[in-house]
Amino acid sequence: MILTVTMNPAYDMTYRVEQFERGREHRVLSVEQRIGGKGINVTRVLNQIGKYSRATGFADHVFAAAAELELPVDFVHALAWVRRTVVISESGDGTATGLWEPGARVGDPYAVDQLLVRVSGLLPDTGGMVVAGSLPGGVDRSVPARLARAALAVGVPTICDVEGRALQTAAEVPGVVLMPNREELEQLTGVAAGTPAEVVSAVRPLLERGVRAVIATRGAEGMVAVTAAGAWLARLPEPVAGNPTGAGDAATAAVIAALAAGGEPDWPALLADAVATSAAAVVIPVAGEIDRSLRDRLAPEVVITELSGARENAS
DSSP: OEEEEEOOOEEEEEESSOOOOOTTTOOOOEEEEEEOHHHHHHHHHHHHTTEEEEEEEEHHHHHHHHHHHHSSSEEEOSEEEEEEEEEEEEETTTOEEEEEEOOOOOOTTHHHHHHHHHHHHHHHHHHEEEEEEEEOOOOOHHHHHHHHHHHHHHTTTTEEOOHHHHHHHHHTTTOOEEEEEHHHHHHSSSSSOOSSHHHHHHHHHHTTTTTEEEEEEEEOEEEEETTEEEEEEEEEESSSSSTTTHHHHHHHHHHHHTTTTTTOOOOHHHHHHHHHHHHHHHTTSSSTOOHHHHHHHGGGGGGEEETOOOHHHHH
């Protein structure tokens, strides 16, 4: 089993319009609503690619009941209500505009302890864990790091796909895998990371402090993985057009699936699968779904480039 933790879930709303223009009314072509949140999207994709996954985290009773109809879940009921995220997807060129509500504040002083107990109880049957998404108000930035430490202490590979101060704290956990986008990486390291070489240079101190790997997601420019064994750039020859919302979650699902297999992964192969899985999510208008046949077709086309000097940089 692969466990995902989502502390600030959402109802994902997708409005499709022909072309979005500020300041005028729009005729909506279609509406999609589903339960979501980054970790929940990861669980969805994992189950689609044949890896059993269970989702936990915080929710309210209504959200948890809806989730149970679709996925294996085990939520702590600590939220008064669950936020919405709205994506306006344009049919004309695939542009997506997102509006993210902040979410309810966790007022129960014992909620985090309950979650830690819940996760600890699931870890013996867990092959990998993902802590993903933003934190609701009332939850300290150290919680993702605490969850990661608990999992890594019993040998469970763990990805922290979080942001802001929570990402800074998670980066202090030896053995953790981080998956920041470009903006998050630059905020974490305090240096520019516009090119693959700059990514390698920026994450070197993180590896020296014990981070197992950093996989920097770069949208249409692909991904850069930096580990103690080396660093690689992976990209498609031509980017795939569509809605990028959820593409990063699909990549996270591919990475944790490989890590949960045990042993030291083949990082270039892992990265190629992550790029193909991410692209297979872009063509689907809602987050948490992939086109599996497209994923299979794209994987052999991913171009892998080993970045020179990476081993020396990471040593």
